[in-house]
Amino acid sequence: MFLERMAVGVYGANCYIIGDENTNEAMVIDPGGDAGEILKVLRNNEMQLKYILLTHGHGDHIGGLQELKDETDALIYIHKNDLYLLEDKDKNFSSRMGGPVIEMTTEHFLEDGDVLQLGDIELKIIHTPGHSQGGICIHVENMLFTGDTLFANSIGRTDLDGGDYQQIIQSIKEKLMGLRDDTTVFPGHGPASKIGIEKTTNPYIK
Numbered sequence: 001m002f003l004e005r006m007a008v009g010v011y012g013a014n015c016y017i018i019g020d021e022n023t024n025e026a027m028v029i030d031p032g033g034d035a036g037e038i039l040k041v042l043r044n045n046e047m048q049l050k051y052i053l054l055t056h057g058h059g060d061h062i063g064g065l066q067e068l069k070d071e072t073d074a075l076i077y078i079h080k081n082d083l084y085l086l087e088d089k090d091k092n093f094s095s096r097m098g099g100p101v102i103e104m105t106t107e108h109f110l111e112d113g114d115v116l117q118l119g120d121i122e123l124k125i126i127h128t129p130g131h132s133q134g135g136i137c138i139h140v141e142n143m144l145f146t147g148d149t150l151f152a153n154s155i156g157r158t159d160l161d162g163g164d165y166q167q168i169i170q171s172i173k174e175k176l177m178g179l180r181d182d183t184t185v186f187p188g189h190g191p192a193s194k195i196g197i198e199k200t201t202n203p204y205i206k
Helices: 035-044 065-071 080-086 165-176 195-201
Strands: 002-008 013-020 025-029 048-053 075-078 115-118 121-127 136-140 143-147 184-187
Touching: 002 035, 013 035, 013 115, 013 184, 025 115, 035 065, 048 065, 048 115, 075 080, 121 165
Parallel strands: 025 048, 048 075, 143 184
Antiparallel strands: 002 013, 013 025, 115 121, 121 136, 136 143
16 A cells, blocks of 8 residues: 655645555545645556545645646545535635635535445545544544544644534544554644554543
């Protein structure tokens, strides 16, 4: 499996490119900006973009979405509860971030328990509301892409529209902490971690 992390956009959000090396199909998680650089990685590795998965609808995670969509035939997926963010530049804050202004829509939605297939790779969707009502995590093999739900030694903020502190704690404890301790956590910002490390050191959930 191909995996590359890129810090993109004005806020340096983590964007992840995952590819199945048997079929050369790829997906991008949270293209927060710098779409040209994302496309360069795809082309240099001769991968065809199949999916763009959004962990939530905030501007720092979607800044490269329009350009990436224009250049590929990829399908955009988001949880239906965050569609209103994707469709409104003021609600997703892209109108105030100094980067591309994003107002888009999609007909492709992710629900808790959904499984997408990328070649031989299974992408398992976990709905984790709290940072936003449509926040999701993506479980791929022994890796968990957590967006702004769970960070190394921290959690996502809950003071924005759709945020709920008790809900994000519940999402993390009930849906993420039951995964194997050696599951690698790849968050939307900052360094990677492990589920086992977060269980014992994260002050919000230990």
